[in-house]
Amino acid sequence: xxxxxxxxxxxxxxxxxxxxxxxxxxxxxxxxxxxxxxxxxxxxxxxxxxxxxxxxxxxxxxxxxxxxxxxxxxxxxxxxxxxxxxxxxxxxxxxxxxxxxxxxxxxxxxxxxxxxxxxxxxxxxxxxxxxxxxxxxxxxxxxxxxxxxxxxxxxxxxxxxxxxxxxxxxxxxxxxxxxxxxxxxxxxxxxxxxxxxxxxxxxxxxxxxxxxxxxxxxxxxxxxxxxxxxxxxxxxxxxxxxxxxxxxxxxxxxxxxxxxxxxxxxxxxxxxxxxxxxxxxxxxxxxxxxxxxxxxxxxxxxxxxxxxxxxxxxxxxxxxxxxxxxxxxxxxxxxxxxxxxxxxxxxxxxxxxxxxxxxxxxxxxxxxxxxxxxxxxxxxxxxxxxxxxxxxxxxxxxxxxxxxxxxxxxxxxxxxxxxxxxxxxxxxxxxxxxxxxxxxxxxxxxxxxxxxxxxxxxxxxxxxxxxxxxxxxxxxxxxxxxxxxxxxxxxxxxxxxxxxxxxxxxxxxxxxxxxxxxxxxxxxxxxxxxxxxxxxxxxxxxxxxxxxxxxxxxxxxxxxxxxxxxxxxxxxxxxxxxxxxxxxxxxxxxxxxxxxxxxxxxxxxxxxxxxxxxxxxxxxxxxxxxxxxxxxxxxxxxxxxxxxxxxxxxxx
Ligand SMILES: Nc1ncnc2c1ncn2[C@@H]1O[C@H](COP(=O)(O)OP(=O)(O)OP(=O)(O)O)[C@@H](O)[C@H]1O
Numbered sequence: 325x326x327x328x329x330x331x332x333x334x335x336x337x338x339x340x341x342x343x344x345x346x347x348x349x350x351x352x353x354x355x356x357x358x359x360x361x362x363x364x365x366x367x368x369x370x371x372x373x374x375x376x377x378x379x380x381x382x383x384x385x386x387x388x389x390x391x392x393x394x395x396x397x398x399x400x401x402x403x404x405x406x407x408x409x410x411x412x413x414x415x416x417x418x419x420x421x422x423x424x425x426x427x428x429x430x431x432x433x434x435x436x437x438x439x440x441x442x443x444x445x446x447x448x449x450x451x452x453x454x455x456x457x458x459x460x461x462x463x464x465x466x467x468x469x470x471x472x473x474x475x476x477x478x479x480x481x482x483x484x485x486x487x488x489x490x491x492x493x494x495x496x497x498x499x500x501x502x503x504x505x506x507x508x509x510x511x512x513x514x515x516x517x518x519x520x521x522x523x524x525x526x527x528x529x530x531x532x533x534x535x536x537x538x539x540x541x542x543x544x545x546x547x548x549x550x551x552x553x554x555x556x557x558x559x560x561x562x563x564x565x566x567x568x569x570x571x572x573x574x575x576x577x578x579x580x581x582x583x584x585x586x587x588x589x590x591x592x593x594x595x596x597x598x599x600x601x602x603x604x605x606x607x608x609x610x611x612x613x614x615x616x617x618x619x620x621x622x623x624x625x626x627x628x629x630x631x632x633x634x635x636x637x638x639x640x641x642x643x644x645x646x647x648x649x650x651x652x653x654x655x656x657x658x659x660x661x662x663x664x665x666x667x668x669x670x671x672x673x674x675x676x677x678x679x680x681x682x683x684x685x686x687x688x689x690x691x692x693x694x695x696x697x698x699x700x701x702x703x704x705x706x707x708x709x710x711x712x713x714x715x716x717x718x719x720x721x722x723x724x725x726x727x728x729x730x731x732x733x734x735x736x737x738x739x740x741x742x743x744x745x746x747x748x749x750x751x752x753x754x755x756x757x758x759x760x761x762x763x764x765x766x767x768x769x770x771x772x773x774x775x776x777x778x779x780x781x782x783x784x785x786x787x788x789x790x791x792x793x794x795x796x797x798x799x800x801x802x803x804x805x806x807x808x809x810x811x812x813x814x815x816x817x818x819x820x821x822x823x824x825x826x827x828x829x830x831x832x833x834x835x836x837x838x839x840x841x842x843x844x845x846x847x848x849x850x851x852x853x854x855x856x857x858x859x860x861x862x863x864x865x866x867x868x869x870x871x872x873x874x875x876x877x878x879x880x881x882x883x884x885x886x887x888x889x890x891x892x893x894x895x896x897x898x899x900x901x902x903x904x905x906x907x908x909x910x911x912x913x914x915x916x917x918x919x920x921x922x923x924x925x926x927x928x929x930x931x932x933x934x935x936x937x938x939x940x941x942x943x944x945x946x947x948x949x950x951x952x953x954x955x956x957x958x959x960x961x962x963x964x965x966x967x968x969x970x971x972x973x974x975x976x
Pocket of ligand 1: 623624625627678708709710711712713714715716717720721871872873941
C-alpha cells in the first residue's frame with residue numbers, strides 16, 4: 325500500500341524539517357520556562373521588534389525578556405507613566421506572539437509525529453505481510469526438504485541395494501573365475517604330467533623296442549628248438565588223453581554209484597520218518613494201555629520238626645517189585661481207652677519213597693511229556709496237604725530261579741521244557757518244526773491271576789490286573805483272556821519264567837506250614853509242530869499244576885481271610901474230584917464249570933484224548949497222618965477212574 329500524500333510530502337522535507345522541529349522544541353523548552361519569567365528575555369524584547377510586531381514574523385527567533393521595570397514617577401508625570409505602560413504592553417505583545425509561534429510549531433510537530441506513526445504502522449503491516457509470506461515459504465521449503473530427504477533416502481537405499489547386487493555378482497564372478505582358474509591350472513598340471521608320462525613311456529617303449537628286437541632274434545633261434553620239443557610233447561599229450569578217457573569212464577561209474585546211494589539214503593530217511601510215526605503211535609498205545617488217568621504217590625523226607633517223631637513213622641512202603649504200594653497206619657484209642665493201630669494199604673501206578681530223587685521221578689514222567697510233543701493234551705497235577713512236597717516235585721526247591729542251580733534238584737517243569745527242547749532239535753532233522761508258547765496262572769479264591777504279568781499285586785496285595793476270564797477260542801479251545809503268553813524260545817527261558825511266577829505267587833502263612841501256597845498254579849505249554857517233509861502236524865498242550873494245600877478246615881486252623889481261602893481251595897479240589905468221577909462214570913454232563921480250575925483244564929482233562937497224571941504227595945510225619953490218609957483216599961478214587969481212549973489232537 326503506498327503511503328498517504330502528507331507522509332510523502334513530509335518525507336521529502338527530510339532532515340531539514342526535522343532539524344526545524346528540534347529547534348522549535350528547544351524554543352518550546354525555553355518558552356516552558358516562561359512562567360519563571362527570566363528577566364533578561366524581557367529586556368532583549370524591549371530592544372527588538374517592540375510590541376507592535378506582526379504575528380507572521382515567525383522566522384525570527386524571539387527571545388522574551390523580563391517585563392520592564394516600572395520606575396517611581398511623580399503623579400503628574402503622565403507621559404513617564406504612559407511610557408512605562410507602553411513598554412509593558414509591548415512586552416506582553418511579544419510574549420503573546422512567541423506563544424502563538426510555539427503553538428504552530430508544536431502543531432507541525434504533532435502532525436509530523438502522526439505521519440510518522442502512520443508510516444510506522446504501514447511499514448509494520450507490510451513487514452507482517454512479508455513475515456507471513458516468509459513463514460509460508462519457510463514451511464513449504466521445510467516440507468519440500470522433508471520430501472526430498474525421503475526421496476534421497478529411497479534413492480540411497482536403491483543405490484545401496486544395487487551396490488550390494490553388484491558386489492554379490494562381483495564376488496560370484498570372482499569365485500567362478502577363481503574356480504575356472506584352478507581348473508585350468510589343474511588341467512594344465514595334468515597335461516604337463518601326461519606329457520611327462522607320455523615322454524617317459526615313449527622312452528620306455530623305445531627301450532622295449534630295442535629289447536624286443538633282441539628278443540625276436542633270440543626267439544627265432546629258440547623257435548627252432550621249441551618246434552622239435554613240441555613234437556615230443558604232442559606225442560606225450562596223446563598218451564595222457566588215453567589215460568583221461570579211461571578216468572572219465574571211471575567217474576561216470578562212480579556217479580552212478582553215488583546216485584544209487586543217495587536213493588538208498590532217501591529211502592532210509594523215509595523209512596526213518598515212517599518209523600518215527602510208528603514210534604509215536606506205539607508210544608501212545610503204551611500210554612493208553614497204562615491208562616489215561618494215572619496216579620503216582622510221593623513221600624517226602626522227614627524234615628525239621630517232623631524228625632522228632634521219627635520213631636513212630638506212620639508210613640511204610642512194602643517191599644514189592646512194582647514199587648506201587650504204600651501203607652499208612654493210624655493209631656487211635658478204643659472205647660476202653662486202649663491204643664489200637666489200624667493199617668490202610670494203598671496201591672497206585674507208582675510209589676516213590678522219601679529217598680527218591682527228582683531224576684527218578686522225572687524218568688517216569690518223561691513219557692507223558694513226549695505225548696504232549698506228539699500232539700496230546702497232558703495234565704500233571706501235584707495234590708497233597710501244605711508242605712507235603714508238591715512244589716518241590718513240580719518245580720524244585722524254592723530258589724529255582726537261579727540258573728546255575730544244581731540240575732539234579734530241578735523239578736518236573738524245568739526238566740519237561742529241557743526234554744522238549746532236546747527232542748524238538750532231534751525231530752528237526754526229520755522235518756519237524758515246533759513253536760512253544762507258555763503261560764503261567766494261579767487260581768486264588770476262585771479268581772485267575774497272571775503270574776507272568778510284570779506286577780501282579782500292589783503293596784497292599786490289591787489286584788491290579790486286567791480281568792482274566794476263561795473263553796473258548798475260534799477252534800473251540802479253552803483260553804484265558806488277557807493272559808501273558810511267553811514264547812519259550814530256549815530251555816533257559818523257563819528259569820526266568822519260574823522266577824517271575826514265584827515272585828507273584830500268593831503265599832500266606834497258616835498253622836500247617838511256615839510257607840504255604842494258598843492257590844493253584846497252572847503252567848501251560850502249547851506245542852505246535854509241523855513236518856514239512858511228511859505234511860504231518862500236531863498240536864499238544866502240557867499242563868503242569870501245583871494244587872493248593874488240601875488240608876481240611878479243622879487242621880489248617882484258619883479264620884478270616886485264611887478261612888475263605890481254605891474254603892475256596894477245598895471247593896475247587898472237590899470239583900476236581902467230581903469231574904474225574906463224572907468222567908469215569910461216563911456221565912453226559914461233566915461239571916467242568918463248577919470251578920475255575922476244572923473249567924481252565926476242560927480241554928486237557930478227560931476229553932477223550934487227554935492224558936492225566938496225578939502226584940499225591942504225602943508227609944511222612946505222624947502229625948500229618950490224618951491229612952495223608954485223606955490225600956491217599958482222594959488219590960485212590962482218582963486212580964479207580966478209567967476215561968475214554970486218548971486220541972491225538974490234529975493241528976488246526
Ligand atoms: N522229596 C523232597 N526232598 C527234599 N525236600 C523236599 C521234598 N519234598 C519237599 N521238600 C521240602 O519240603 C518243604 C515243603 O515242600 P513244598 O514247598 O514243595 O510243599 P508244598 O506241598 O508245595 O507246600 P505248599 O502247599 O505250601 O506249596 C520245602 O522246603 C521242600 O524243599
